[in-house]
Amino acid sequence: MSDPMAEIKASFFVECEELLESLQDALNLMDEGAHDDETINIVFRAVHSIKGGAGAFGLDALVAFAHRFETVMDEVRSGRLAVTPEAQRQFFHTADLLADEVHAARDGLPEPEAAEECLTELETLLGVPPGGGAEEEEVDDFVPMGLSFDLDLPDVDAAETNGPIEIRFSPHASLYAAGNDPYHLLGALTELGALDVSVDLSAIPTLDALDAEAALLHWTLRLEGETDEAEIREIFEFVEDLCTLEIAHPDVMDPPDLGELPAVESDPLLAPTPPPPPEPARTEAPPPEPAGSETKEKSTPAAPAAPAAAPAAEPVATVRVDLERIDRLVNLVGELVINQAMLSQSVSEAGLPPNSPVMTGLEAFMMLTRDIQDSVMMIRAQPVKPLFQRMARIVREASSAIGKDVKLRCEGEATEVDKTVIERLADPLTHMIRNAVDHGLEMPDARTAAGKPAAGVITLSAQHRSGRVVIEVSDDGGGINREKVLARAVERGLVPAEATLSDSEIDNLLFLPGFSTADQVSALSGRGVGMDVVRSAIQSLGGRISISSEIGVGTCFSVSLPLTLAVLDGMVVKVADETLVVPLSSIQETATLAADDIRPLGPETHVIQLRGAFVPLYDLGSELGYRSPQPSYEGGIVLLTAQETGERSALLVDSIIEQRQVVIKGLQRSYAQIPGVAAATILGDGQIALILDPADLVQTATGRTRPPQISLAG
Structure with a gap:
């Protein structure tokens, strides 16, 4: 059985990659002069989210690094630190090392050696002396003593508090399903002041009616100390959409209705998707984004340079699948294409009429195979x-x-x-x-x-x-x-x-x-x-x-x-009794040569005249060593191909058999690089055919289309 926590942790690192990507995007915008609040906040949020998720898994080195980076970005966000070119360079350097820290935590490697030096240089922007950086956040041990108890920090002075804060905390079942534990949340609150904790057990049924996956406990917390609501919400922000949270100042006002609470920042990192599915998570801007490790709603941040004018992107449903599973699916689709080709070959040899039910069904099968192949290739495609x-x-x-x-x-x-x-x-x-x-x-x-x-x-x-x-x-x-x-x-x-x-x-x-x-x-x-x-x-x-x-x-x-290394559309041709495949994407048109189309060029080469332009002629049979150049090419069939640069060439073949999807089989491991040959494939009759690379073939071609002249001089 797989370890659920290991899967959740792996999901966290996948989310980190997305956060690092958004971090780089925002830093690039800042480097181009976009110093607006939205852009800076994207940087802050990315670092803050990585820190919060790392803390949940006890990745102390990553938490410490991200916390100090976050502290500097908070100064930028508040306007107390200007974004100078030197600061921008340091932000990029720190973001690079943050990525190294994430990868080190993921792979169990030591912390990057340059991390401390980088942070020290970063903090000099704030005027912090060497060694005087922000202290790492720590969570005190939290040991429950009963159903109603007090937890006091020895250094909290009750006389300096701003008054008590009452917190009502009711986890949803999805909070537990995501691997979160209220124990750690309540423990983190003890850093803010003296905490009085009581738990409501009234919803717990008898043992025979107990649902082990239900959320039945509700806490009422009273916090004394110098703190504010934002600090409390920061502790709960990674689970606030997996619970009901009410914060009130009982000595000042009635508890606010939950629907009237202001929108706050939250992270979707720590809410994977075991059943039941998690509830939607709120982000800083619409649309809502449900948190999950396998299924989630994902939206692209609006362009920070013009946040007011940029419409929010439509949420796109995505699912994470192991690459090994996709590769297996691609291989199976390749086998399906080969079997479909073999079936087509067999039906063709049987001589069935075109309007027979078998031929009609085969055509539908071919279209379905193509749709499946296109869909699978889109799964593998990535920006x-x-x-x-x-x-x-x-x-x-x-x-x-x-x-x-x-x-x-x-x-x-x-x-x-x-x-x-x-x-x-x-x-x-x-x-x-x-x-x-x-x-x-x-x-x-x-x-x-x-x-x-x-x-x-x-x-x-x-x-x-x-x-x-x-x-x-x-x-x-x-x-x-x-x-x-x-x-x-x-x-x-x-x-x-x-x-x-x-x-x-x-x-x-x-x-x-x-x-x-x-x-x-x-x-x-x-x-x-x-x-x-x-x-x-x-x-x-x-x-x-x-x-x-x-x-x-x-x-x-x-x-x-x-575009892909799996399947391509090709033109199957015959050259000197050999079957070859030319990628359809490189073919512009086909033509049959007339005597007036062919012009000699030099002693051994020809060009063809096509609509007022001259195109070099290459005899595939001669270039591939299958035969000698022919004495005449009148009536020959040419494939007019084009390279990315726009240069054209005419490849002479004996006949065109059909257009077909073929499965690419690499040759490099067994035969190294072959000039003009991209790969091989298996045809419907089981025959192996070479897949040509027209551009590479032309670059290495001799261009010889005439038999060598025999000198009769004595």
């Missing part, structure tokens, strides 16, 4: 935003290490990609970002001398294009010094000294193993390890990477990746 946020930290740390002022601008963060692709993109993107900071951007004085702003800008963008996802890392630096690159390649023996290379070929030298233009080894670069690793990692995902650069303007690395 690239969390990955981009991780890169923001890389930029801050790398620029700080070499003394550059760098801003990261992110575009297309909502672009969705297969989760597997996102996870495996982290390392290559990290290399590319560090390369842009170290090599791409100039030092501040050099930028100023060139008439540029002292702060460099790196743009990280994602978008869907031609059925793939394209991620670009660009900078506004000095561009690639191609003379230096070529000289360094010649010096290291990577290219011959007499070689004449185009700009594109020189740029691609950066991907050679062991190549580096750094004059000296630093913490970021100079060892010749990086860009070759990037290309290998991208290729292992079925992707490709290209470079464009302009001197004095900047450099852009463009990565093109498949």
Whole structure:
């Protein structure tokens, strides 16, 4: 049996990731100049919520760190601390370490070494001397002595109190189901003053009628001491929507009606969803958000820069499922697609008429299979935003290490990609970002001398294009010094000294193993390890990477990746008696060649004329080594394909069999990277077919479409 508390704790850390994401979003807005109350309050609430949840699980180091961060943000929220550029940098650094603290608590690792130094620097913003930071919050031991008892703190002076406060506390059944214990809540109240506690047992039935999951106890508490209602509500805020809570000053006024209480801050962290489902939790702004670990209502915060004009997002119901279960579902859908293809093949070979009940049912089955596959792929799709946020930290740390002022601008963060692709993109993107900071951007004085702003800008963008996802890392630096690159390649023996290379070929030298233009080894670069690793990692995902650069303007690395690593729509074709699959997303149109369409170009190549434009012709059979170039291509069938850059090419095939969904089976583990081949698949008749990558095929193609000329000279 699974441990319920372990599941609740795991849910808390999932919620922490969401809170850390909202924290980074708000800090980015503050960095752009949004210092309004709503934006600052999002930062405060995220830190405060992490602290409160960590306290419930006894994560003392995380509580202490978050508490001191929260104290500083409270000063910002109250207007007593201005948000200067130095303060903003420190907020980012502290948020990064808060994420490290969360991960350390989750994985049982030691506290990050830089935590105390970071907090000390943060607190200097408040004028707090070193070692004089905010004390950690502690909860005194709370030992019940009976059904009605007094708990007094020895240092509470009754003469200095503001009068008693009466608290009526009635837990709901969902409070217990969520793993909360009134014992700890009442214990926390003892820090605020002398506490008189009595419990109402009148609702408890006889033993034979007792419902073990019911909430039957009701407490009446009288608190003496210098405190206010906000401090009391802070103790109950993580469970206030799982209970009935009334707070009154009996010597001053009658107890207020619960419906008239002002809205207060609360956290949805500690209310997982065992049956019965939890009641809706109130947040700082509508719409309501029910708390839960598996099922919850989730809303995106309104844009802080214009909180009054931004409408509240509609709540989206979500459910958390282990990735292993989703992967298993994806594999089963893949098998379903293969079996559907086999069934279609068998029915086709049986020669049944198109309007037969079997064919009609098969067509409906094919449509259902496609809908199931699309739905499963949508489950795996995730936005690239969390990955981009991780890169923001890389930029801050790398620029700080070499003394550059760098801003990261992110575009297309909502672009969705297969989760597997996102996870495996982290390392290559990290290399590319560090390369842009170290090599791409100039030092501040050099930028100023060139008439540029002292702060460099790196743009990280994602978008869907031609059925793939394209991620670009660009900078506004000095561009690639191609003379230096070529000289360094010649010096290291990577290219011959007499070689004449185009700009594109020189740029691609950066991907050679062991190549580096750094004059000296630093913490970021100079060892010749990086860009070759990037290309290998991208290729292992079925992707490709290209470079464009302009001197004095900047450099852009463009990565093109498949949207999914599971299933794709493909065109099944025949070439020299071999069956191949070409991704449908890369095909613009098909055509049959006439004699007037074909034009010779050079001694061994052809182009085709299509609506006033010329497109290079590639014979797939020749390029893949299945046969020699043909003497004539009149009457041949071509697939007109397009790359992300807009460049077109015509791939010659013998025949087109059908359009079909195919399941992607990787080849890299067994056969390494094969130029022009993305993967393989299993067809309906059990035959294995290669899935081509047209763009990669064209890049490595010879373009030979004529038999070699035989010289008769003696």
